[in-house]
Amino acid sequence: MDGLTTETGGVPVTGIAYFELPGFAQKLFRCTRRAAALRPAACAANWEKAQELRNGAGGTAEVCRACPVGAAHAGKAVSYRNPLFGIDLCPRCRRGGMRVVGNRLCISCYNREREVRIGRNRKGTVPHKLELRPCKIGVILDAGTAAERRVIFESAAARDERELEIVVLRVTAGHVQFFEVSGAPVKASKWRPEPLLASALFAGVGEGRGVRPRSSLRMEPRRQTTRQLSGP
Numbered sequence: 001m002d003g004l005t006t007e008t009g010g011v012p013v014t015g016i017a018y019f020e021l022p023g024f025a026q027k028l029f030r031c032t033r034r035a036a037a038l039r040p041a042a043c044a045a046n047w048e049k050a051q052e053l054r055n056g057a058g059g060t061a062e063v064c065r066a067c068p069v070g071a072a073h074a075g076k077a078v079s080y081r082n083p084l085f086g087i088d089l090c091p092r093c094r095r096g097g098m099r100v101v102g103n104r105l106c107i108s109c110y111n112r113e114r115e116v117r118i119g120r121n122r123k124g125t126v127p128h129k130l131e132l133r134p135c136k137i138g139v140i141l142d143a144g145t146a147a148e149r150r151v152i153f154e155s156a157a158a159r160d161e162r163e164l165e166i167v168v169l170r171v172t173a174g175h176v177q178f179f180e181v182s183g184a185p186v187k188a189s190k191w192r193p194e195p196l197l198a199s200a201l202f203a204g205v206g207e208g209r210g211v212r213p214r215s216s217l218r219m220e221p222r223r224q225t226t227r228q229l230s231g232p
Contacts, residue, residue: 013040013069016069018040026039027040033067040073043069043070044074047064047073048074065081066080080173080175089166091105091162091166091170092104092109092163093109103167103170103171112127113132115127116132132157134154134156135154137164137168139151139153139168139177139191144175145175150179153193
């Protein structure tokens with residue numbers, strides 16, 4: 001029962017066998033995922049909390065996130081989360097364990113892109129290793145449901161189309177599919193992924209709501225220092 005909340009309420013779920021214990025007025029049910037007797041309100045609160053935690057966080061996130069009983073107790077529909085949702089993976093360099101800012105890039109990739117944009121690196125020379133190009137992908141949101149819709153996600157500078165796909169998968173709940181965007185017009189509106197997780201997980205640079213401007217993460221030039229050598 002560790003970590004359970006004390007809220008009251010919860011929506012009763014059809015098919016769940018509720019029971020009472022002597023001296024305890026509230027109804028309980030047997031949760032097989034947590035191997036515990038829970039109140040509907042505690043089940044709903046645990047499910048709500050799990051929706052705000054990143055993949056791989058363990059505990060409540062892994063046990064309760066996709067639980068249909070928890071979603072029903074909360075009065076909501078269960079939402080599918082793909083394996084990349086919320087993880088610290090840079091869409092460009094594909095390295096894990098990296099802080100991703102602006103929903104797009106790790107600090108290193110952001111700095112390398114900025115060097116290309118301004119035409120010089122920290123040494124003052126023109127960078128040549130990074131090659132970026134305009135990319136565009138088609139995205140099917142809530143695929144296979146009544147809310148399914150097709151949108152276009154594009155970027156003026158990306159490594160490849162896979163980079164954009166990872167950007168979408170990191171921040172978009174529900175079943176997502178991709179389709180190729182050819183030169184012919186596609187009946188789909190332009191779209192931009194919005195962060196769905198709470199907390200500072202997606203706080204960073206970039207354009208959009210609730211994020212810091214790019215200028216806040218500009219790379220500062222290294223200070224030149226000289227040491228005075230004393231003679232023998």
